[in-house]
Amino acid sequence: KAIGIDAGGTLTKLAYENEFGELVLEHFPSNDLQAVTDWISNHPEIEEIGLTGGRAEQVKNLLKEVKSIHYIVEFEATLKGVRYQLIQHGHQFDRSIITNVGTGTSIHFMDGETHNRVGGTGIGGGTLVGLAALTTGIYDYHEIIKKAQYGERQEIDLLVQDIYQGMDTPIAGTLTASNFGKMGIDETKNHPIENILATVQGLVGEVITTLSIQLAEQNQVEHIIYIGTTLNENEALKKVIANYTILKKKTPIFLEDHGFSGAIGAFLNI
Ligand code: ATP
Ligand code: MG
Numbered sequence: 387k388a389i390g391i392d393a394g395g396t397l398t399k400l401a402y403e404n405e406f407g408e409l410v411l412e413h414f415p416s417n418d419l420q421a422v423t424d425w426i427s428n429h430p431e432i433e434e435i436g437l438t439g440g441r442a443e444q445v446k447n448l449l450k451e452v453k454s455i456h457y458i459v460e461f462e463a464t465l466k467g468v469r470y471q472l473i474q475h476g477h478q479f480d481r482s483i484i485t486n487v488g489t490g491t492s493i494h495f496m497d498g499e500t501h502n503r504v505g506g507t508g509i510g511g512g513t514l515v516g517l518a519a520l521t522t523g524i525y526d527y528h529e530i531i532k533k534a535q536y537g538e539r540q541e542i543d544l545l546v547q548d549i550y551q552g553m554d555t556p557i558a559g560t561l562t563a564s565n566f567g568k569m570g571i572d573e574t575k576n577h578p579i580e581n582i583l584a585t586v587q588g589l590v591g592e593v594i595t596t597l598s599i600q601l602a603e604q605n606q607v608e609h610i611i612y613i614g615t616t617l618n619e620n621e622a623l624k625k626v627i628a629n630y631t632i633l634k635k636k637t638p639i640f641l642e643d644h645g646f647s648g649a650i651g652a653f654l655n656i
Contacts, residue, residue: 387402387403387429387431387432387433387434388402388403388432388433388434388435388436388653388656389401389402389426389429389432389434389435389436389653390402390435390436390437390438390463390649390650390651390652390653390654390655390656391422391435391436391437391438391439391442391445391649391652392438392439392460392463392646392648392649392651392652393416393419393422393437393438393439393440393441393442393444393445394416394439394440394441394488394489394615394648395416395440395441395488395489395490395512396415396416396488396489396511396512396615397413397414397415397416397615397645398413398414398415398416398419398422398439398441398445399411399412399413399615399645399646399648399649400412400413400414400422400425400649401646401649401650401652401653402432402653409650409653411643411646411649411650413615413645413646416441419441419444419445419448420448422445422448423445423448423449423450426449426453427450427451430451432453433453433454434453434454434455434456434656435449435453435454435455435456435656436456436458436463436651436652436653436654436655436656437455437456437457437458437652438457438458438459438460438462438463438464438648438649438651438652438655439460439463439648440460442457456652456655456656458651458652458655460648461492461494461501461503462651462655463647463648463649463651463652463655464484464486464494464613464647464648464651465484465494465496465501465647465651466650466651466654466655467646467647467648467649467650467651467652467654468484468496468611468613468641468647468651469496470650470651470654471641471642471643471647471650472611472641475641475642477639479608479609480496480497480498481496481497481498481605481607481609482495482496482607482608482609482610482611482639483495483496483504483598483601483602483605483607483609483610483611484496484501484610484611484613485594485597485598485610485611485612485613485614486613486614486647487510487511487594487612487613487614487616487617488510488511488512488614488615488616488645489510489511489512490506490507490508490509490510490512490513491506491507491508491509491510491594491597491614492505492506493505493506493597493598493601495601495605495607497605504601504604504605505597505601507593507594507597509589509590509593509594510590510594510614510616511590511614511615511616513590514530514586514587514590514616514623515527515530517586517589517590518530518534518582518583518586521582521583521586522579522582522583524579524583528619530583531587531619531620531622531623533579533580533583534580534583534584534586534587534622534623535584535621535622536580536584537578537579537580537581537582537583537584537585537587538580538581538584539581539584539585539588541568541572541577541581542566542568542569542577542581542582542585543562543564543565543566543567543568543585543588544562544563544564544566544567544568544571545559545560545561545562545563546558546559546560546561546562546563547559547560548563548568549563558633561633562588562592565585565588565589565592566585566589584622587620587622587623587626588626590616590623591623591626591627591630592626592630594612594627595626595627595630595631595634596630598610598612598631598636599630599631599634599636602636608636608637609636609637609638609639610631610636610637610638610639611639611640611641612624612627612638612639612640612644613641613644613645613647614644614645615644615645616644616645617640617644617645618644618645624640628640
């Protein structure tokens with residue numbers, strides 16, 4: 387039996403086949419890698435491990451028994467996984483931008499069999515949790531995204547139409563002119579936690595999307611595939627990303643099991 391492991395900055399993802407040959411996906415917090423290696427010890431039938439991610443070496447060092455390990459670099463594993471997931475979803479295109487919104491964000495250009503890392507930003511899922519925690523005191527990811535969903539941004543973000551009052555706007559008036567920009571202009575008041583969280587989420591989503599769109603334009607591709615656990619169960623973030631991508635005349639693609647491309651790729655690499 388074999389298992390693919392993607393040990394990331396925040397979450398360690400596992401991909402393996404159950405007795406029915408179906409792919410099973412799970413994740414553990416990366417700050418408790420011991421839980422991962424305990425899990426493996428409790429599954430003695432696992433003989434081969436496909437391993438990737440920034441914390442792969444740490445996982446390897448914690449493994450109690452000697453297993454056959456197949457290491458693959460993170461970007462290779464991710465792309466391998468994405469190609470597999472695209473086929474599973476019946477998608478038929480092989481030129482696209484792939485934006486992996488993990489703890490940080492890294493952006494790849496897939497062109498047939500080849501791919502390159504073309505960009506990235508430190509704004510990612512870690513920023514979402516970090517800024518949310520800093521501004522509201524809420525650290526729990528699920529609570530953050532649940533509350534963000536009910537928030538509104540218009541009293542905190544400054545829109546283009548807020549600047550061009552009573553005039554025609556040079557670009558769509560509803561675009562964000564300055565994330566959090568109203569805070570520095572209007573008199574400060576207490577904003578509901580939901581609104582702060584929605585605005586943090588908006589900032590993260592818009593930065594990632596802006597960069598992805600620019601790289602799509604530079605490389606002349608239409609499709610942008612957004613992956614990473616940050617998108618998991620987060621319809622509000624996906625909406626920010628999708629709306630802005632579509633506004634810029636690109637096509638956003640979301641795969642199921644967003645966060646597991648790397649683990650799937652590591653599994654397939656065995
Ligand atoms: P990197 O690839 O940058 O090393 P990673 O692989 O750990 O990091 P992902 O697992 O793709 O990154 O995404 C991590 C992000 O997912 C977190 O920063 C957080 O925003 C979000 N997230 C989703 N579910 C959870 C969860 N259960 N616990 C913590 N974070 C979660
Ligand atoms: Mg990752």
